[in-house]
Amino acid sequence: MLDALIEKFEAASDTYAKAHGIERDADWFLLKLAEEAGEMLQMANRLSGRSRSKGMSEDDMRSLLADETADLLGHVLLFARHHGLDLSTAIERKWRFSPSE
Numbered sequence: 001m002l003d004a005l006i007e008k009f010e011a012a013s014d015t016y017a018k019a020h021g022i023e024r025d026a027d028w029f030l031l032k033l034a035e036e037a038g039e040m041l042q043m044a045n046r047l048s049g050r051s052r053s054k055g056m057s058e059d060d061m062r063s064l065l066a067d068e069t070a071d072l073l074g075h076v077l078l079f080a081r082h083h084g085l086d087l088s089t090a091i092e093r094k095w096r097f098s099p100s101e
Contacts, residue, residue, distance in 0.1 A: 002088050002099045006081050009074045029082045033075045040068035 017024050043065040045051035053061065080087050091099050 006077045009077050029079045036072040036075045040072050
């Protein structure tokens with residue numbers, strides 16, 4: 001299940017990169033992960049009142065926070081795939097459940 005999700009993110013990312021002439025090297029995977037974490041934190045700060053809302057409603061901010069969280073999840077999975085990390089095994093070891101069940 002997790003492997004299939006990772007491959008869907010990979011296909012989408014690869015298509016986007018090719019369409020925009022982006023080279024996805026080791027640095028890119030790490031930098032995108034940091035970028036998306038920053039964007040998620042920015043939206044979380046807005047939603048919690050720790051940053052200006054810029055005229056956005058709470059619903060808009062929650063929707064954008066969900067979008068940024070999805071981006072971060074995708075880039076965590078892409079980072080793991082690029083580096084050949086076995087996330088399923090790591091999840092079982094660290095979280096004590098199987099993501100494929």
